[in-house]
Structures are given as C-alpha cells and as structure tokens.
Amino acid sequence: MIANNRPDPRLRIDAAESSLTTPPRAFFRRDTESVARGLLGMHIARRWRGRWYGARIVETEAYLGANDLASHARRGLRSARNESMYLAGGHAYVYFTYGMHWCMNVVCGQSGTASAVLLRAGSIVDGVDLARSRRLAARADFELARGPARLCAALGIDGSAYGTDLLDGAAAVTLRPPAAPVDAAAVRSGPRVGVTDAHDLPWRFWLDGERSVSVYRRHSPRSR
DNA sequence: GATAGGATGCTCT
DNA sequence: GAGCATCCTATCC
Numbered sequence: 201m202i203a204n205n206r207p208d209p210r211l212r213i214d215a216a217e218s219s220l221t222t223p224p225r226a227f228f229r230r231d232t233e234s235v236a237r238g239l240l241g242m243h244i245a246r247r248w249r250g251r252w253y254g255a256r257i258v259e260t261e262a263y264l265g266a267n268d269l270a271s272h273a274r275r276g277l278r279s280a281r282n283e284s285m286y287l288a289g290g291h292a293y294v295y296f297t298y299g300m301h302w303c304m305n306v307v308c309g310q311s312g313t314a315s316a317v318l319l320r321a322g323s324i325v326d327g328v329d330l331a332r333s334r335r336l337a338a339r340a341d342f343e344l345a346r347g348p349a350r351l352c353a354a355l356g357i358d359g360s361a362y363g364t365d366l367l368d369g370a371a372a373v374t375l376r377p378p379a380a381p382v383d384a385a386a387v388r389s390g391p392r393v394g395v396t397d398a399h400d401l402p403w404r405f406w407l408d409g410e411r412s413v414s415v416y417r418r419h420s421p422r423s424r
Numbered sequence: 425g426a427t428a429g430g431a432t433g434c435t436c437t
Numbered sequence: 438g439a440g441c442a443t444c445c446t447a448t449c450c
Contacts, residue, residue, distance in 0.1 A: 261442070263442075270442070271442090272435095272442080277436085279435080279436085281434085281435065281436095295434095295435095295442085296433080296434065296435095297433095297434080297435095297441060297442070297443065298431080298432065298433080298434090298441060298443050298444080299431070299432025299433035299434065299441090299443095300431070300432050300433075300443080300444080301432095301443050301444070303442065303443080305442090318442060320442085337444080337445065337446095347443070347444070348442070348443075349442095349443050349444065350443085350444075353444095392442075393442075393443095394441085394442055394443070395442055396440085396441080396442090
C-alpha cells in the first residue's frame with residue numbers, strides 16, 4: 201500500500217514507469233457527483249502480463265446509493281452482488297449484466313455507504329494493440345472503450361477485479377490522476393443512459409468533444 | 425445515419 | 438418469472 205493521502209498536483213501519468221501514482225483517498229470520500237466529475241480525465245490503468253495499459257476516462261455516471269432508484273443499492277439493498285459498493289471510496293464495484301457484459305464502478309464515500317460512479321467510456325491511451333485484440337468488433341480506435349461494457353472488455357476487466365482497491369498502485373487495476381488538467385468548462389452533464397428509474401436526473405458527465413463518449417439512448421422496455 | 429430486435433444468464437421480487 | 442447501469446447486427450432510409 202502506498203501513502204495516498206497527500207494530493208500532489210505534480211503527479212503525472214507514465215504507463216511505462218512504476219505504478220506508484222494514484223489519486224488521494226480523500227478525493228473519493230466526497231459526494232458522488234463531485235467524484236463523477238473529478239474522474240473525468242483520470243486514467244484507468246490495467247496491468248496484464250507484466251505490461252501496463254489503460255484508458256483516459258471521458259464519461260461517468262453517478263449512482264447515489266440508497267436514495268437513488270436506479271442504483272444497485274437502492275433502498276439500502278445489500279447482497280453478495282453489491283457488497284463491494286459498501287467498501288471505502290476508491291474500491292471497484294464490478295458487476296455482470298445482460299448475461300454477457302462486465303461493467304465497473306468506482307466506489308465513493310465512507311465505508312458503509314453505497315454510492316458509486318459507473319465508468320461509462322474511455323479512450324485507450326496505452327496498449328491500443330491489446331485493446332484491439334480484445335475488441336475485434338470495434339471499427340475505429342475511438343470505439344474500443346465507448347460504453348461501460350466495451351471499456352471493461354477493452355481492458356480485460358472482469359469479476360476478478362471485484363472489490364479491488366484502485367488506489368493500491370500494485371493492484372492489477374488502478375486509477376491515475378489526469379496527465380493534464382481537465383478544463384472544467386469542457387465537462388457536460390445530462391440524463392443517465394439505459395436506466396429505468398430516475399432516468400431524468402442529470403447525473404451523467406462527459407468531456408465535450410471526445411469521440412469516445414457513448415451515444416445517449418433513453419431506456420426503453422424490451423419484450424422477450 | 426437511425427432504429428429495431430436478438431443474445432445471454434444473473435438478480436431480485 | 439420479469440427485468441436488466443449492454444452490445445452487435447441487420448435493415449431501412
């Protein structure tokens with residue numbers, strides 16, 4: 201474990217170097233919306249077979265826990281599936297959905313609360329060749345991690361990352377601060393994608409102009 | 425380009 | 438048993 205409690209604006213990302221730079225724990229103890237905004241521009245780094253590769257986060261969604269009907273922890277629900285949502289801020293909540301897709305959240309708040317931020321999209325900055333090999337259906341590089349399941353697929357993130365401390369620089373999946381400051385004016389917000397309940401709340405955030413931001417589609421009930 | 429429908433299995437009610 | 442924090446492909450314009 202590394203000392204993560206000292207914010208350092210000089211931190212820079214270099215995937216070729218060590219894994220010793222992660223955001224401070226205090227960053228994730230704030231309110232969910234602030235964390236969702238602040239995650240934009242950060243990098244999610246994945247270590248695989250001794251090599252680091254990763255993506256710059258360009259789109260997030262805030263899920264506020266017990267009082268958010270769209271959250272997996274709505275009404276205080278606690279189960280084996282969402283147990284990691286109740287860990288301290290900075291851990292990973294990974295879930296399997298639609299019978300085939302993995303999606304990853306960054307837990308926020310204090311231990312015992314269940315708010316989280318879904319990583320909806322990223323642009324691959326390291327290991328594009330590896331991401332391409334995992335995402336053969338992608339026609340262009342900006343499509344490699346456009347969408348929460350695609351992001352996980354491109355980086356090879358699955359249930360093995362469940363509960364990972366993303367601020368542990370030695371973990372297989374870690375967070376890194378932005379390589380360059382993010383212009384607050386470039387951050388946009390709007391309704392969340394694909395949720396059935398509370399779909400009009402503007403808790404989705406993205407970086408304006410990024411091609412990897414996913415296409416907004418409001419949830420529509422499906423027949424089987 | 426936009427849209428509709430199928431795939432797939434886990435989770436909750 | 439119904440629904441799902443999704444993605445891919447085919448089809449239509």
